[in-house]
Amino acid sequence: MILNFRNVYLDNASTVCGPYEAKGPLSKNFDKKYTDDLYCKEKSFEKAEIRLLEDSIKILLKKTKLTSKDIDLVIAGDLLNQITSSCYGALNLKSPFLGIYTACATSIEGLLIGATFIDSGKVNNALISCSSHNMSSEKQFRNPTEYGSPKPMTATFTATGGASALLSNKPSKIRVVNGLIGTIVDFNQKDAFNMGAAMAPAAADTLYKYLTETNTKPSDYDLILTGDLGKYGKEILKDLMLNEYNIDLSKNYNDCGTMLYDLEEQKEVMAGGSGPVCSALVNYSTIIKDLMNNKYKKVLLIATGALFSPIMLYQKENILSIANLICLEAI
């Protein structure tokens, strides 16, 4: 079901990144960069992630000239157990808080919830945040961070950063048009080093439903962007859309995971970026700027999330996935 919004605007956004992202092609667009320290001046990787989220909130408040008292609702999520970074990172705001989780689809889930709250008139604005940290995720989901076991080429690299956006009912340059909440899909995927393959069917499912229900086609949008399918997942999605639904994505489609890093130069990222902040870093730093400058008129942002639990994988269950979609328009 399409969620139509009449009176919701994306006021501004902020991005803070770690060393690997700072070396990437979008580096100049980020508001703050920790260029050489993965610990971000903190004692642990978890605390570093909290700091990244906190920094992004502070920068956003400064940009929008608001104080924490002006924020009606904070919605945040991340990858760590108990969405730790979001809770600790939002503590100092002292604003009503909603914690959310759909792995790497979290940023758009937050935007959809925030937009719905604003559209219903319950709140005037909502601050949407997310974060991820390469090392804290490696520690939680995979091997110890210093272990560095060899990975296959399809593996993706969790992005390090914090990103926030402010939605408001006050008109600004970007309008939130509509969106679609994804459904959970299961395509029998069991390879934790090929998340692109696990998430591509979710992206296809959401995008197809959206295009059908809105009766539009890809060429009606200046850009269609998925979250973190990576180099190979991106090709799977294009192939899947063409073969299954006869929808051609070859002209105006891209994936944030392949944009955040220079895949030729930064070999350590393998197939590209991932993590909740991967799509948020690209969307909030670059796409929003392009919308504000009228380079793009209308874009579809699809955040893809692998609802991956190491425990369920060890119990021989599949990796589930979901994709949330939002449509933004420059006015």
Add this chain to the structure above:
Amino acid sequence: MTNRKYEALVKKHTPKENKVKYAVTAFLVGGLMGLFGEALIRIYIMLFDVSRNDASTYMIITFIFVASLFTALGFFDKLVAKAKAGLLIPITGFAHSMTSAALDYKNEGPIFGVGSNVFKLAGSVIFYGVVSAWFFGLIRYIWEVLS
């Protein structure tokens, strides 16, 4: 789309890993480690006038120390990424798995952090090592009793 059809699509877009190259790298690096080990044993025998058995223990201790030090200095993982299994399978990999886990959990304190997580990766090796040692010991015992 059926799961089987999707599986074929995934396969089509999954790059082929250069397994031969990885195997050759691991073989060469692993072999080189063996060579180093043998050289160390000979040096220890000459220097300290010890038996070959004692010298190989010294060699193992040296390998464990160097691997752990390199892990702590933060570049062993980069070597592993290049040398693949050549560094992970020898004793260096075992030491590295413990040191890297210990480093990861130092912030959670000595009991709930380092103590309970240091064997996160190495635990399986030790556990199944002990179980199989018991099992093969039993077989050997029965064999000797019978003959």
